[in-house]
Amino acid sequence: MKKIIIKLTGVYFNILAYVKPSLLKQKGYELFCNPFSRKVLPHHLKFLETAEMFQFQFERKNVQAYKWGNGSKKVLLIHGWASNTFRWKKIIEKMKEDDFTIYAFDAPAHGLSEGKILNLLIYKNCLDAFLKEITTVDYAIAHSVGGFALQYALHDNKEIDIKKAVIMGAPGEASDFFVFYKNLLSLNAKSMKLIIEQFKHELGYYPSYFSAKEFSKDIEIPILLIHDKDDKDTDSKYTETLSEVIKNSRLLLTEGLGHNLKSKELDYEIINFIKEEVQVYY
Structure with missing residues (x-):
């Protein structure tokens, strides 16, 4: 079940990247910053x-x-x-x-x-x-x-x-964290670009900083x-x-x-x- 949820989340994000990129930015940022503590x-x-x-x-x-x-x-x-x-x-x-x-x-x-x-x-x-x-x-x-x-x-x-x-x-390196999520969710290049842009907007720096x-x-x-x-x-x-x-x-x-x-x-x-x-x- 967990693997299915992860796969569906990735599919959902990749679709959002084309149909509603602003929502993908926010959803991606929130997911990447959610520790599920x-x-x-x-x-x-x-x-x-x-x-x-x-x-x-x-x-x-x-x-x-x-x-x-x-x-x-x-x-x-x-x-x-x-x-x-x-x-x-x-x-x-x-x-x-x-x-x-x-x-x-x-x-x-x-x-x-x-x-x-x-x-x-x-x-x-x-x-x-x-x-x-x-x-x-x-x-x-x-x-x-x-x-x-x-x-x-x-x-x-x-x-x-x-x-x-x-x-x-x-x-x-913070960049490793993004590689991890990209691979986990099978995110395409457009999805990653948008999420990274949102991080730059929120934090003031790109992950490589x-x-x-x-x-x-x-x-x-x-x-x-x-x-x-x-x-x-x-x-x-x-x-x-x-x-x-x-x-x-x-x-x-x-x-x-x-x-x-x-x-x-x-x-x-x-x-x-x-x-x-x-x-x-x-």
């Missing part, structure tokens, strides 16, 4: 409620945020696509045992936050707004699209004063780059390239953890990196 389940909420929960406004919508602890080391956790703050449960529990203040938020259209769409620009701008809300963060740990958004923010906002960051399983390699050229803080060789969602080649582009970086390639990159050992690697005195890795 999973619901927050009762056991997720039980854990999230152990935090100090608060909300902040972003583009006239409420964004759900969290705080654990009151330690001297302030760290921000940034989740990925179709995820939410619960994905960090294990590492939060470990950090709570140490001298950390832990911040996190559910991206727009994710978790307990309002909204229906998310793209890289929205995520970056929301991240900027959250950093203004809490004023000071020493470290950031980001997964998947959250890592891409963090790189964009570090590139675009020179006022961000983060000492070190961990970027896990991040994609490298959103490149982790380009964003990261001026990143100077120490970065721990983590990717799994068996990641089926994002290609580890992008992270390997970043390790060459970001001078002050350390590369950690795992095996068997997939895109989620969850393990007790890896959590301790991340925490130890954060706790180290600031070092130069090149």
